[in-house]
Every structure is written in C-alpha cells, then in structure tokens.
Amino acid sequence: xxxxxxxxEVLAGCMGGGAKTLAxxxxxxxxxxxxxxxxxxxxxxxxxxxxxxxxxLLGVLPYAVIxxxxxxxxxxxxxxxxxxARQICAATCGSIAAALVGVPFECIKHRLQLNVVGFETxxxxxxxxxxxxxxxxxxxxxxxxxxxxxxxxxxxxxxFRIVSDFLRRVLYMGVSSRTLDVIAGAVAGVITAFLxxxxxxxxxxLQTQMxxxxxxDRTASNFTGIADAFLRIxxxxxxxxxxxxxxxxxxxxxxxxIIFFLIYEAVKRQ
Numbered sequence: 681x682x683x684x685x686x687x688x689e690v691l692a693g694c695m696g697g698g699a700k701t702l703a704x705x706x707x708x709x710x711x712x713x714x715x716x717x718x719x720x721x722x723x724x725x726x727x728x729x730x731x732x733x734x735x736x737l738l739g740v741l742p743y744a745v746i747x748x749x750x751x752x753x754x755x756x757x758x759x760x761x762x763x764x765a766r767q768i769c770a771a772t773c774g775s776i777a778a779a780l781v782g783v784p785f786e787c788i789k790h791r792l793q794l795n796v797v798g799f800e801t802x803x804x805x806x807x808x809x810x811x812x813x814x815x816x817x818x819x820x821x822x823x824x825x826x827x828x829x830x831x832x833x834x835x836x837x838x839x840f841r842i843v844s845d846f847l848r849r850v851l852y853m854g855v856s857s858r859t860l861d862v863i864a865g866a867v868a869g870v871i872t873a874f875l876x877x878x879x880x881x882x883x884x885x886l887q888t889q890m891x892x893x894x895x896x897d898r899t900a901s902n903f904t905g906i907a908d909a910f911l912r913i914x915x916x917x918x919x920x921x922x923x924x925x926x927x928x929x930x931x932x933x934x935x936x937x938i939i940f941f942l943i944y945e946a947v948k949r950q
Contacts, residue, residue, distance in 0.1 A: 710928045743785070824886050828876050
C-alpha cells in the first residue's frame with residue numbers, strides 16, 4: 681500500500697525523530713546538566729542519563745505529526761521557490777505549529793533530567809508542576825522554545841539542503857545519496873547546534889528555574905523572560921556561560937543530524 685505524500689512526510693519525521701531521540705538521549709541529559717550548572721551530577725550510573733527519555737519519546741509522535749504536517753503543507757505552497765528556501769519557510773511554520781504540544785513534554789523532560797526530590801518520575805514531575813505552577817507551568821519557556829526552534833529548524837533543514845545540493849554539484853556522480861545525507865546531516869547539525877546554544881541554555885534555565893534552589897547553589901532565579909534571563913546570566917556568570925554545554929550539544933546534533941536525515945530521506949525516497 682503506497683502512502684500519500686503527506687503520510688510519507690509524517691512517517692519519515694516520526695521515525696527520524698524517534699530514532700535520534702533514543703540513540704542520543706544521554707548527550708541530551710549531559711547538555712541539560714551543563715546548561716543548568718550541575719556538571720557534578722555527570723558521574724552517575726548509565727540509567728541516570730536516561731531520566732525523562734520516556735517522556736521525550738512520548739512527545740515525539742504528536743510533535744512530529746503537527747510539525748511535519750505543517751511542514752508539508754507550507755512546502756507544497758512554495759514549489760516555485762528554491763529547495764532550500766522552501767525548507768527554511770516550511771521548518772519555520774512547523775516550529776510554530778508544533779510548539780504548543782512540544783513545550784509541555786520538554787518542560788517535564790528537563791525537570792526529570794535534574795533528578796530532584798519530588799520530580800523522580802513523570803507522574804511526580806507532572807503533579808508537582810501542576811500543584812506549584814498550574815497548567816501555565818507546563819508552558820514555562822514557551823517564548824524561548826519558539827526563539828530556539830524557529831532558527832534551529834530553519835537552519836537545520838535549510839543547511840542540510842544547501843550542503844547536500846552543493847556536494848552533489850561538486851562531487852558529481854559516484855557518491856551515494858546515503859553518503860551525502862551523512863555528511864550534510866552532520867554539518868547541518870553542528871552549525872545549528874552551535875548557533876542556537878545560547879537560546880537553548882536560556883530555555884533550559886527558564887523551564888527549570890523553580891528547581892534552582894535544590895539542584896544548584898543559588899536561589900530560584902525568577903527570570904521574567906528571555907531578555908531578563910540573558911542579561912542576568914551574562915552579569916552574574918559571564919557571557920561565556922551562555923555556551924555551557926555547547927560541546928555536548930554539538931556532538932549530540934552532529935550525530936542527530938546524521939541519524940535523522942538518513943532515516944528521513946530514506947523513507948521519503950521509498
């Protein structure tokens with residue numbers, strides 16, 4: 681049974697997203713711990729690095745369905761534009777459309793990764809968040825998530841297409857599509873991870889700030905938003921702290937780009 685183009689797009693996104701999330705989740709946890717400033721927790725049993733993985737995987741399906749539906753619809757309306765431009769615009773639309781369903785999963789995931797008393801399991805983390813902050817707490821960092829995801833996805837898909845097309849022109853024939861996907865995926869992952877690390881760090885801080893007094897030696901930050909978080913982090917910790925976790929994040933997204941685009945492109949070629 682042949683799938684429709686939209687169904688193929690959604691399936692490719694779900695499979696690629698799920699595979700990269702599961703394969704590289706420990707690096708995601710390391711990035712979170714470094715961004716929050718609790719690197720001392722890195723020496724833990726391997727199971728510790730998978731805290732919140734179930735929540736992250738659970739969130740892949742609804743996020744991917746909404747993201748890739750919006751992605752496909754937007755791209756279909758821009759067929760006259762260059763491929764990279766279509767994908768940049770489509771990824772932007774997908775990021776905006778999927779934010780409302782993706783943020784709660786990411787918020788709970790981040791809190792589970794910090795391994796705080798009262799937040800040891802998804803049920804406890806959800807209950808504690810609702811008890812102390814209400815439903816609004818699940819959307820902590822919504823604005824920073826959008827500020828990160830829009831440029832991240834636009835760069836990720838756009839850079840992949842630009843690098844892939846460039847390699848095809850330079851290398852001509854004789855190089856398999858899978859090899860090109862690996863190279864382009866890695867390059868796109870590193871570029872986007874590096875450029876979006878500061879806003880990712882701010883997003884993580886906003887989503888976990890209620891736990892600061894517990895996990896780090898500072899009181900709850902009470903950041904009021906992106907600008908306030910940016911200015912206070914720079915003032916109190918130095919501008920360089922905005923890049924905390926950058927190395928782990930680039931390692932994660934270099935491999936993430938390879939895994940995602942290998943699967944994503946392979947499914948779409950079927």
